[in-house]
Amino acid sequence: MRILHVLDHGLPLQSGYTFRTRAILKAQEQRGWAVAAVTGPRHHEDRGDAVESIDGLTFHRTRAPRRHGAWGEVAGIAAFARRIDAAVESFRPDILHAHSPVLDALAALRVARARRLPLVYEIRAFWEDAAVGNGTGVEGSAKYRATRALETWAVRRADAIAVICEGLRGDLIARGIPADKIVVSPNGVDLTLFGAPAARDPALARDLGLEDAETVGFIGSFYDYEGLDDLVASMPALVAARPRARLLLVGGGPMDAALRAQAAASPVASAIRFVGRVPHTEVERYYALVDVLAYPRKAMRLTDLVTPLKPLEAMAQGKLVAASDVGGHRELIRHGDTGTLFRPDDPAAIAAALAALFADRGDWDGRRARARAFVEAERNWSSNICRYEPIYQRLMTAATVDGSWQRSSADN
Incomplete structure (x- = not known):
């Protein structure tokens, strides 16, 4: 053929x-x-x-x-x-x-x-x-x-x-x-590319100030519909609840300058890290530093109809995922089982969901294993x-x- x-x-x-x-x-x-x-x-x-x-x-x-x-x-x-x-x-x-x-x-x-x-x-x-x-x-x-x-x-x-x-x-x-x-x-997910999670790089963690951090990450393109402004806005409440919380943003796009300005003006600016774009061959090094990958997409027709790729890559890497409760995410994530869903367009809801995840690590291994199994069985x-x-x-x-x-x- x-x-x-x-x-x-x-x-x-x-x-x-x-x-x-x-x-x-x-x-x-x-x-x-x-x-x-x-x-x-x-x-x-x-x-x-x-x-x-x-x-x-x-x-x-x-x-x-x-x-x-x-x-x-x-x-x-x-x-x-x-x-x-x-x-x-x-x-x-x-x-x-x-x-x-x-x-x-x-x-x-x-x-x-x-x-x-x-x-x-x-x-x-x-x-x-x-x-x-x-x-x-x-x-x-x-x-x-x-x-x-x-x-x-x-x-x-x-x-x-x-x-x-x-x-x-x-x-x-x-x-x-x-x-x-x-x-x-x-x-x-092509499991030949994302099938074997990289080991944590202590030198990279040290360079980014993430050695003892509870790290929330986003790795992808900075478009408005991704809701990264809500994620940045959630950080003061998250840091108040979890003082070691840090946000790692890897990538770039149309919202880059606005997000950097918003982060610089935040009362917890020191807890927010921007890395910029990295080669695809380097992405796994940054996944390895993150505890929870966050996907705070805004509620709109696009995000209700379309499923993103990035949460699947995170699941394949054995990472916890937390995402806004929109239609595209609901096709990928079972709340409380393979990931966490929070109310969209709501920084307070994001902070509460992330704080709760860090406060209760009892089922982290099980949740990561179930998410990885979902990718292997249904999204490979x-x-x-x-x-x-x-x-x-x-x-x-x-x-x-x-x-x-x-x-x-x-x-x-």
Whole structure:
């Protein structure tokens, strides 16, 4: 089986998007399938129309158009479609597998129809909701509604849909998409990368002033929807209850400057540490310093519908997790069993939940073991990848039996 993946961006860029993509492609290769990928003009590393090998994976790059704004998006889709078509010509895939955002699906759809190839469209988040979460969009605005309508249009015309969680699946079914057209392929962890927790580095702990600390950590991107301002705001109450409590923030992003300013103005500024971005190969050293990984996502449509990757990585590292009680977290964490859930958008609730965890360590080992077992059994990429196979086989069989094979009724 030969699968060509159509991506917004990819390696060597580092993000949750690229880590999920790498895991999918590597797991599919291990299954004996041939894979390649095409990255779009939004990859932001303009290498022209090059073909590159990164980490043993083949990426066809798309030259970014010179236009900007709406016309730039249109030109980008056209350029992307041409590049996908060229990759199809050289790679000869059996399946096109496009990944969100919807611009990727639109470009892939052109090629799928022209080449008579089946198209799987995988949605990791709805583009309109991601824009709201990133502060670049407004829920209910004309642009929001138009993007949502475009997404629905593309979903109806793709031959099969994959989503990363039940929240997204339920939303699509509510839009009238047949349930049997959708498969859930949840976020997972590559246990070859996160399977063996690193030993604590005493020198690194000393350099960060965490030698005898009760350490709360966040490792990831600093977006507004992550609720890190609420985590910083919780620290005075947490330190009052647990004087050795410290907060370690590893990463960066749009909220970096605002969070640093907020922390500097905090009465417990000395208890808050910023590390900045670190190479992915160094991340495990920082996980090893943290007692509890905190994920205080704000309550909004994006966080209710979408499951994050980072809590799973923490569980795989044998770490305790505490997270806001939003829909995406509830799909991953069983309160009081594999982790702790606290009220979102509430610094006092965060402080109380974290203080209670540090005050009662009796079941820490059991909770960590159950969380790790959950990842191994239900969120391990080596097994998650099996969820794609029935879709691929069904579409390939339909294409083989009938060269004009049945498309979605939305095309009729």
